[in-house]
Amino acid sequence: xxxxxxxxxxxxxxxxxxxxxxxxxxxxLYVARDAAHKRMAEALQKQEPLPFxxxxxxxxxxxxxxxPPGRPIGSAGPTTSSRMDMYTPRLLAAGLxxxxxxxxxxxxxxxxxxxxxxxYLAAIxxxxxxxxxTIIKSEVIAYKDLGPEAILRLEVIDFPATVINDIHxxxxxxxxxxKYKNI
Amino acid sequence: xxxIKAGAVTEAVARLFKQANxxxxxxxxxxxxxxxREEESPSGREVIDTILQNAGIALNExxxxxxxxxxxxxxLELGQDAHIVDGDLYTAVNEGVRQAYDExxxxxxxxxxxxxxxxxxxxxxxxxxxxxxxxxxxxxxTVLPKGGGAENMAKLGMLLPSDERRGVVEFVVxxxxxxxxxxxxxxxxxxxxxxxxxxxxxxxxxALLRKVGEPSPDAEVAxxxxxxxxxxxxxxxxxxxxxxxxxxxxxxxxxxxxxxxxLPVAVNLQCHSARHREIVL
Numbered sequence: 001x002x003x004x005x006x007x008x009x010x011x012x013x014x015x016x017x018x019x020x021x022x023x024x025x026x027x028x029l030y031v032a033r034d035a036a037h038k039r040m041a042e043a044l045q046k047q048e049p050l051p052f053x054x055x056x057x058x059x060x061x062x063x064x065x066x067x068p069p070g071r072p073i074g075s076a077g078p079t080t081s082s083r084m085d086m087y088t089p090r091l092l093a094a095g096l097x098x099x100x101x102x103x104x105x106x107x108x109x110x111x112x113x114x115x116x117x118x119x120y121l122a123a124i125x126x127x128x129x130x131x132x133x134t135i136i137k138s139e140v141i142a143y144k145d146l147g148p149e150a151i152l153r154l155e156v157i158d159f160p161a162t163v164i165n166d167i168h169x170x171x172x173x174x175x176x177x178x179k180y181k182n183i
Numbered sequence: 184x185x186x187i188k189a190g191a192v193t194e195a196v197a198r199l200f201k202q203a204n205x206x207x208x209x210x211x212x213x214x215x216x217x218x219x220r221e222e223e224s225p226s227g228r229e230v231i232d233t234i235l236q237n238a239g240i241a242l243n244e245x246x247x248x249x250x251x252x253x254x255x256x257x258x259l260e261l262g263q264d265a266h267i268v269d270g271d272l273y274t275a276v277n278e279g280v281r282q283a284y285d286e287x288x289x290x291x292x293x294x295x296x297x298x299x300x301x302x303x304x305x306x307x308x309x310x311x312x313x314x315x316x317x318x319x320x321x322x323x324x325t326v327l328p329k330g331g332g333a334e335n336m337a338k339l340g341m342l343l344p345s346d347e348r349r350g351v352v353e354f355v356v357x358x359x360x361x362x363x364x365x366x367x368x369x370x371x372x373x374x375x376x377x378x379x380x381x382x383x384x385x386x387x388x389x390a391l392l393r394k395v396g397e398p399s400p401d402a403e404v405a406x407x408x409x410x411x412x413x414x415x416x417x418x419x420x421x422x423x424x425x426x427x428x429x430x431x432x433x434x435x436x437x438x439x440x441x442x443x444x445x446l447p448v449a450v451n452l453q454c455h456s457a458r459h460r461e462i463v464l
Contacts, residue, residue, distance in 0.1 A: 020226070020425075035301070065250045065290040074288055075241075075250040080332040080365050102423065103332075103365035124230055124423055125332065125367035126456040129246040130237040147303050148290055160233070162226070162425065173364050176426020180224055181419030 004158070008056045009097050009119070017119055017163050019170030024158040029060045029100070031152035033079055036143050037087040044090050051142030051151055055095035061102075063148040064138070065128070073138040073154075075128030078102040081120070085109050092116040100161055104173050113165055120165040122172075134159040185262075185320035187464050189270025192324070195462050196279025199326040200255060201287040203458040204247045207238040210395040211457045214432040217396075218369055218422075227427030231369075234422075234455055249456045252289035253328030255280040255310040258392065262319035273312055276324075281306040292331065313385065325392055325461040333370065333454040336362035339384055342446040348407065351376060351448050356414045358450040359431065364424020367454035371395060372415065374408075374436035375449040382439060383449035390435035391453045392461075399436055408434040422455075 005013055007027025017023070030052060032040065040050055061081050065074030081101030088099070089112035097118045102125040105113075113120060123131060137155040144150050164172045212235070219231040241248040257276050261267075267275070284291055284307040293308065294301040317323075338358040342350045355374055362370075375386025398405035412434045421427020432455070441447060 022226075022229070063250060063290065063292075065247045065252055066288045068245070068288045071246075074290070075247040075252075077250050079251070080335070082365060102367065104363050104424070122364075122423065122425075124233050124237075126249045126330075126454055127233050127237040128250040129241040129244065129248060130233060132246055133240065147305075148292070162423075172426070173424050176224070176226070176421060176424065177363075177419040178426075179419065180421055180426045180428060182417040182428075 007058055009058065014097065014117060014119060014167055017166050018168070019163050019166045019172040019175060021163040023121070023161050023163065025161055026157050026159070027155070029058050029154045029156055029159070031060045031062050031154060033061050033063050033149050034083055035146045035149040036151050037084050039143055041087045041090055044094060050094065052153070054091060056097050058098035058100065059091070059096060060100045060154065067138070071132070073132055073135050076132040076135055077128030078123040078125055081105060088112065092118050105165065110165060110171070114167070114169065117167045119163060119167060121161040122164050123161045131159065184264055184266045186266050186268045187322050189267055189272065189275035191464055192267070192272065192275040192322070193279040193282065195324055195464060196257065196276050196326060197282040197286070199324065199460040199462060200280060200283035200289070200328060203326055203328050203460040204252050204287060204289055205241050205245050207241070207248060207456070207458070212238060214395040215455065218429040218432055222422065222427050222429045224421050224425070224427030226425040227422040227429060230422035230425060247289055248458065249330060250290055251292065251330040251332065252284065252307070253330050253458070254293060254334070255307055256327040256329050256388070257310045257312045258325040258327070258389070259312060259314040260317045260323040261314060262321045263316050264320035265322055276310055276312055277308045280308050280310045322464045323461060324464065325459060327392065327459040330367070330454050330456065333366040333452045336366050336452050337384070337387070338450045339380060340448045341380065342448055344444070344446050346446055350446070351407070352411055352414060354448050355411050355450050356418070359415050359452070360418050362452060363420055366452045367456065368420055368424060369422050369429045369432045369455050371453040371457050372411065372431050372434045373451035373453060374411070374434060376436060377439040377441040377447060380447055383447035384451070386437040386439060387449035387451035390437045391451060391457070392459055393435045395457065396433040401438065404436050404438050408436050
């Protein structure tokens with residue numbers, strides 16, 4: 001069963017999402033990866049405003065390939081999330097409600113997700129061509145000088161993702177591995 | 184002495200990097216289809232279906248398979264009777280990389296000063312080039328756009344002779360277990376055993392160029408590959424780490440003599456977007 005989910009996430013949706021759910025997301029996603037996270041963390045440290053209102057929003061860890069003529073974006077799959085772990089708790093405290101990437105998160109991030117009632121989703125790494133077709137609009141909104149690491153605002157329709165960590169403590173990576181481990 | 188023009192090298196490198204980024208190899212597609220048949224986990228099968236669908240879109244619409252178009256790794260096997268003319272060999276290779284990543288709308292991911300400024304070079308150069316001098320008068324060029332996520336999980340172990348085969352197996356399986364969902368499984372596992380520290384790493388990268396699933400020609404190494412693959416696929420990680428039986432499509436190992444005190448083992452992991460292309464000039 002695939003759930004259709006509107007962004008930004010409502011409190012009701014956040015409660016309903018369960019680890020292992022396949023979802024199709026529609027709405028706005030903000031894109032940031034390593035270098036943008038570093039800058040956002042520095043801004044928060046200096047008590048400066050972030051380049052967009054992060055409250056209630058969903059971040060996508062991604063750095064696209066350049067858009068060929070006539071397309072809004074190039075290949076656009078997720079990058080490994082763990083590199084963002086050291087910055088994530090601060091962003092969750094600032095109101096971030098969801099993240100999309102790939103791969104496991106640290107204990108600190110999972111604790112902060114529980115505390116701030118936020119979810120972590122994965123998109124399929126290496127499916128950047130397919131994912132790009134769900135993105136209808138892409139614009140650079142901050143840190144343009146970072147090139148493929150600039151912050152983007154995306155509009156997506158039926159963006160495919162899977163819930164990894166829900167707000168109830170579910171963790172698909174752990175549950176999946178336990179289920180199929182054969183030793 | 185046979186002459187090969189530097190311009191021909193540039194043209195070949197540019198074409199190969201574009202092709203590698205849009206077209207998944209037949210061997211990888213066949214290995215993924217086999218994995219689709221063998222995977223027990225429903226979510227694992229869905230992941231493989233999506234990966235295959237993605238390959239079709241990339242091929243037909245000329246969109247890179249993955250947004251991480253990689254660090255440009257290039258293997259050169261230069262015949263000792265070949266002579267590169269009208270330019271410098273490595274300059275020609277880097278010019279090919281520059282052209283491919285520009286004309287092909289491929290992502291430029293290389294930064295200078297890795298430990299400080301991390302400024303993007305803007306054209307995905309410099310390539311990482313490995314050159315072997317071989318008999319003959321030809322030049323074989325193999326390109327491997329290597330994604331950063333899987334590369335980050337590479338491991339080197341300077342094991343002791345007393346660790347023996349069991350230690351090697353354990354080291355590789357642990358490296359995959361530790362990488363867990365981060366490397367975009369199902370992966371291909373490159374293993375280099377022996378030589379020195381840097382020789383083992385080079386072997387593990389070179390092993391990734393083999394046709395997916397083709398066993399080592401050395402029977403004992405092939406048997407080791409089988410044992411590691413079975414143990415890795417018992418970990419339960421599965422496609423994209425959502426749980427399943429197929430964590431790896433293949434293990435490719437290469438072995439080289441080593442020092443009496445040493446047992447170096449290197450692991451280089453390749454995501455399912457296993458892109459490489461070759462040509463002989």
